Amino acid sequence: MPNRREFLQTGAAVSAFAMNGLVVRSAAATSAARAGTPSHKAIYDDRYAEGREFAATIGASGVPTRALDRGDITRFWYEELDRKWRSEPVAIAGFTQFGPLFCVETLAAERRMRVALRVEHRVEAGRILAHDIAASVETLALAERLVAEGVAWPTLMAVLASHYTADSAPLIKATLPTPASAARLVPSATDSPESPIIHYYTPRAEQQGYGAAHEGPLYTWLIAPRTRS
Amino acid sequence: MPSPPPGVSAADFATALRKFETAVGEQWVFKSDEDAALYRDAYSPERDEPTERLASAAVAPVTVDQVQQVVRIANEHKIPLYPISTGKNLGYGGSAPILSGSVVVDLKRMNRILSVDAGRCQAIVEPGVSYFDLYRYIQERDLEVWIDTPDPGWGSVVGNALDHGVGYTYGQYRDHFGSHCGMEVVLPNGELMRTGMAALANDAAWADYKYGFGPYVAGLFGQANFGIVTKMGFWLLPRPEAYRRGTVSVPKRRDIVALVEHVNYLENLGLIGMPGFRSPLGFAQAREPDLRALVAKPGGPSDEELDRFAESKGIPSWSVELQFYGPEKTIAGSWDYVQQRIGASIPGARFEEGVVYRFPLTVEQQAEVQRVHRLVDIGVPNMSIFAIAGGRTAQNPDSADGGQFYFAPMIPRTGEAILEANRVLGEAYRDAGLPYNQYFSAPACWHYRAFIMITSLPVSRLNPEINRRSRAAFRAIAQVAAEHGWGEYRSPPFGVDLVAGAYSFNDHALRRFCETLKDAVDPNGIIAAGRGGIWPKHLRGSRA
DSSP states (O other): OOOHHHHHHHHHHHHHHHHTTOOSOSHHHHHHTOOSEEOSEEEEOTTSHHHHHHHHHHHHTTOOEEEOBTTBOHHHIIIIIHHHHHHOOOOEEEEEEHHHHHHHHHHHHHTTOEEEEEEEEEEOSTTEEEEEEEEOHHHHHHHHHHHHTTOOHHHHHHHHHHEEOOOOOOOEEEEEEEEOOSSTTOOSSOOOSSOSSOOTTSOHHHHTTSOOOOOOOEEEEEEEOOOOO | OOOOOTTOOHHHHHHHHHHHHHHHOGGGEEOSHHHHHTTSOTTOTTTTSTTOOOOSEEEOOOSHHHHHHHHHHHHHHTOOEEEESSOOOTTTTTTOOSSTTOEEEEOTTOOOEEEEETTTTEEEEOTTOBHHHHHHHHHHTTOSEEOOOOSSSOSBHHHHHHTTOBOSSOHHHHBTTTTEEEEEEEOTTSOEEEOGGGGSSSOTTTTTOSOOSSOOOGGGGSSSOSOEEEEEEEEOEEOOSEEEEEEEEESSTTHHHHHHHHHHHHHHTTOOSOOEEEOHHHHGGGTOHHHHHHHHSTTOOOHHHHHHHHHHHTOOSEEEEEEEEEOHHHHHHHHHHHHHHHHTTSTTOEEEEEEEEESSOOHHHHHHHHHHTOGGGGTOOOOGGGGTSOOOOSSSOSOSOEEEEEEOBEEOSSHHHHHHHHHHHHHHHHHHTOOOOTTTOOOBOSSTTSEEOOEEEEEESSOHHHHHHHHHHHHHHHHHHHHTTOOBSSOOGGGHHHHHHHOOHHHHHHHHHHHHHHHHHOTTOOBOTTGGGOOOGGGGGGOO
16 A cells, blocks of 8 residues: 555656646556556456547556457456466456446455455536546545546546555545546447347346447446455 | 354354364355355345345355265254355345355355266266356367356356256256256255265266166255255267257247247257247337337237238248257258248248358357357357346436346246237236336247246345335236246245245145155254245244
8 A cells, every 4th residue: 555655646746747738648657646566457348439548548557458359258257367366366457337347346256356446437417427436545535636637537547447555445435527528438339239139138128129228337447356464 | 253143142153153164274264244245145136125135154165074064063053054056146146045144155165077078978066166167178178068058157057057047059958957967965964965876886877867766856956955965967968060040030920829839849859959039020119119109009009000010111020040059961951941841831931041150160250159149059158148238227227236136937838828928927017117028028948848938127236216116026926927827937035935935736735845855854944944935944934
């Protein structure tokens, strides 16, 4: 966990970039923006412009990234994460719909890992996005600072998710509003409006014949090992 | 120190937990609130309400001997246990016990694949083996067998079978309990028993023949509470040479009757795997406001009105997707036969070729299969279903962070039954204040000799009112279904008594028989109280 001095320095570094009108993109800037251990990997839903921006930023900080397959976490979990977590617990960050978060969160719980950051991004009335954040006090403070400095929110989320501290303190909840970006959480490439087969998991809107329900909220998250006692 | 289970003193509970620690190792007994919370049902429709089913603690043995020790300790101190395999039973309780305060016996660490015999097409596994695990084992050894996997594939092979879970290929394989062969069980007194050929001192034919000699008791361990299953044998599919899909569409609403008869014939002969019925006309509601208006008109549309609309737009009323497995020439011939048979019988029937794969797949084909999200049809476990779940809905607008549970009544495998179930359930849903696709709902065919008119009911972690409404709807609709002879094949925990109670022939003779067995086999009532609607004697008064 960063001490107070490190934390204040971190905030100052980010503020300087933001005040100069720069997006926090360079590896140096992003790593300076967050103390702690870098996340092992970040996954993202590349159907969303915000997801791609998240990936670009967190990737620039040195965290390897991987796009999901149309929002499907199967191959990432089967080819990488299951094997990795069988050998050691490592932190995984994500910018996804609820389903992949739910999968990783459930599998992490079995390994006694914890959600260290969880942000639901919801479109509110007009062009406002609400970000319901559950995070540590330090992360919340950093988020508020970055919002105040006008950092684009997907970039901000990448900064929050790029590093973690092995901290078991309870998460604090808060809501941060930001102006909506142009994409507004709309997938850029839509799937077929009809699933190939109706399944009991198929959203009810689709069961009822009202088309696919891909407009669900998106989440930024970070799942990390617990503090060793 | 967690709160003790009901009827157990704090001192007794503390003693039992210490003994559990001695049996399995201190680090494998989970006593903190944070750890116990990991066993909450992620899709619980009772979340944060006084009735939410919560574990008091959990214990994770890794050997059969440890399971036996845990059971003996529980018997000594009358600690209710709730065994789970991997605990992924989403929509039907997850990893939470039915009786709050139970100690979860978490079997995930018992994850050995004891054998896979490709020549005899069989496997023997422990409860902690997931479909992914078994699939990986087979792939890494390039064994020419397939598994039949449910959706999603992260669950336990044993656990899914024991809850009468299902898959997607041929009927005999996608009935996962039906495809098991021989099991090992720790009985409530701690004794170890095996069934079928596994009961022989030499178990060389464990997974070859189900029945052994004498009564077939294995059924007592599915959706029930007569022991803790620690090994199961399963039958596997031989890897077919090829796979083919084809879709049959029929124009008129009443054509579903003949279509089902044909499909039943094909499946009963073993020519096809799981059929996938749907209504293209129903899907057209999304883009056809006139159709929505027709459906919403007072009294609803007649069959003739729906047929006229379908004809005017060239949209089939129903379709069925058929799956063929086998030698390439054979399944091509089967598809030809389907076209001849149904084409000669149902005027206006149309036929659409689907994908054809030869196995093993090329890298390009694997990528293509990934894209079409139908890996389960060819025995490949996946979690793609979570890529389509979770959107906000009109019924659950607050958050995707909730889930659903299922109402899953079994109806006869006929077209008339589909139409009748839609009429009856449509009215029941309407009376319950929930939507139902009354004219266009198609059945699931997982259990191949019956249809399942499954629907999901929304669950919210934020809005208890949504959960109360869903539970009330379930109760009301299940009651209506029972009056028509349609019982559920699985149930969320809050509904087990209602569902079991519907099987009431001769003053609940079946339930009374199970209770008699329960009292004899598990007199202290320590194993999975309430599972299958079977309660130990001292808890029967609390039956919902």
